[in-house]
Amino acid sequence: MIRFRTLIIYCCLQPILVFMSKVDGKFQFSPISVNFLTEVAKVIFAIVMLVIQSRKQKAGEKPLLARSTLIQAARNNVLLAVPALLYAINNYLKFIMQLYFNPSTVKMLSNLKVLVIAVLLKFIMRRRFSVIQWEALALLLIGISINQLRTAPAGDTAFGLPITAIAYIYTLIFVTVPSLASVYNEYAMKSQDTSIYLQNLFLYGYGAIFNFLGILGTALFQGPENFNILQGHSRATMFLICNNAAQGILSSFFFKYADTILKKYSSTVATIFTGLASAAFLGHTLTINFLLGISVVFISMHQFFSPIAKVKDDKPGELLELQDTQNHRESLIP
Template sequence: MADVGVNWSALFPTKWSFVIFVTYMMCFIFQGIMVTASQRPDYSYSYNTVTVVLFTEATKLVASFILYMKDHKIVTLLTEMKKHFRVLLLYMIPALLYCFYNNLAFVNLAAFDPTTYFLLLQFRVVVTGIVFQIIFKKKLSTKQWISLIILTVGCILKQLSTSEKSSSSQTPPTSFWDNLLSLHIGLLMVQVLCSCFAGVYNEKLLKDTGVEVHIMLQNIFMYIDSIICNLAVLLYRGELAFAFTYTSLIQIWQPIVVIIILNNAAVGIVTSLFLRSLNSILKTFASALELVFTAVLSWVIFGIPINGWTFLAIALVSFASWMYSQNPVVNRGRLDEVEKAHDSEAEEKLLPRNAPTHV
């Protein structure tokens, strides 16, 4: 009889893995709910969303700096930044992709309810699997691909019953094909591609290319690049000057906006820990599992109904997650190699200088 149990040791390889997994889901669920709650009745925002993203990246940078300086000196920081300047430049790629992703999140959450938004984002699952195989040269098993495909089918089923939110000035598409060809679906697909490439590329930097760099220093690199990218977006939109005016700054001091900024900053820190200890494939499943909780919370808080198609889609997502948990992807990169080297260095420091080399 085949083993149908969850492979916990492979799914969560370290003692903190499960805590990081749950924290990641909670932060993202809360973010979707809070962004929706901050919308006006016409689904627009009373604040500059690009400014909010910029302040979020600045908050992440400050948090990473504080966490790094807790165990290091400023001289060490400057030395390491100079030594790993190439890694700083490489982080510009995921920073730019995440910049597009974060800004599109506000646009797409204004067009879809949270449950539909998160369901449609699951198209990134199959794309992530393909990109993961190419970048890490790891072939996914048949069972893993089947679970990814079932997950995608769940998204398609939900899409069959999806219609965009209506407004007084626009009549939303009513059929699947209208939705497929709509502008918002196109923008959401761009967001999906940004998420896939940024997540896998970031994991590559954390586990291989920049594995010897302290994780908080890597976060500092990421957020420096992210701030540059967001400033470029503001400049392109002609909103750079307005973003720092009194009117714009006072808007982000609304309690709900401050909560969004702080929570999104936590999301960034937790995501780096997630990709370091787990992997981008499991990250997509964590995002899918958010659907169950988001659907319930959206129904309770906003009165958004859970229809039959949504229920079936959530059931498929849950089944796919259970199926994947039996045979999860294990991708440690060069982490084990570096950790062994660090352990050896620590042991050498504990030995007396004149200790005999043999008995």
């Protein structure tokens, strides 16, 4: 429960810190550099935790930091490179989305991932959902649609396309890519009986590599000055790096020991706090669309996790008793 509440706080702060890091509506730094430094911070944390965990090992246990252990774990968890790449793309999109939407809207749009994740879990991991749960997801779409009415200013363009069109394209990618990453990450982490800190080490290591390649590509195409990963950073970006690192670390525990839906539910709960914080500290107006939309979203989430909405694998008691009676009667017939 403590990790759940803490993750809500980090999810709430993330879009606000991204917004605060803008200067005159633009970023003075490379978003890829923020993502790279975030991955480096998470790698350092994973190494520190591995060292602490290795010192607490009992006699006879296989050393966590032994060369053979690391090589074997690296081979077993090579699939983590896939979600690491997808997360690298998604983390860049988080900054792009802030150019078109305010923090509370970005947080609301991220709730669309719950529906996509549910569909992916059904077809990839064969997870079952009840009719009530699918209806709750439909309510989620309705709530998000209410919130998005008249969000983008009319007449503006970007890359030669209306801003609404390019914003919706980014939204589609923003929703689909991390959903694939989350489901694949849960599958990869649960499929191997490896220490979560070892898995995090490889996941974050791959993420750092992909983001560093992005920095190199930017430097090659836009000039060597872009290779300075500390250029344009401020106190807000430093807080953002720490917040993103903490959020990513906590998320890994949800993927390993809980599930992706619960993790996304924490992000949904954070939506209302993001909206309130944006209104209090950034001067954003809480529109009636947002209030109605967030109300519908929270109703859908309550309905989705309600005990009566859960899929029941066992047959009802009355049906079992009837079946037992029929079987008993058939056994008496010669």
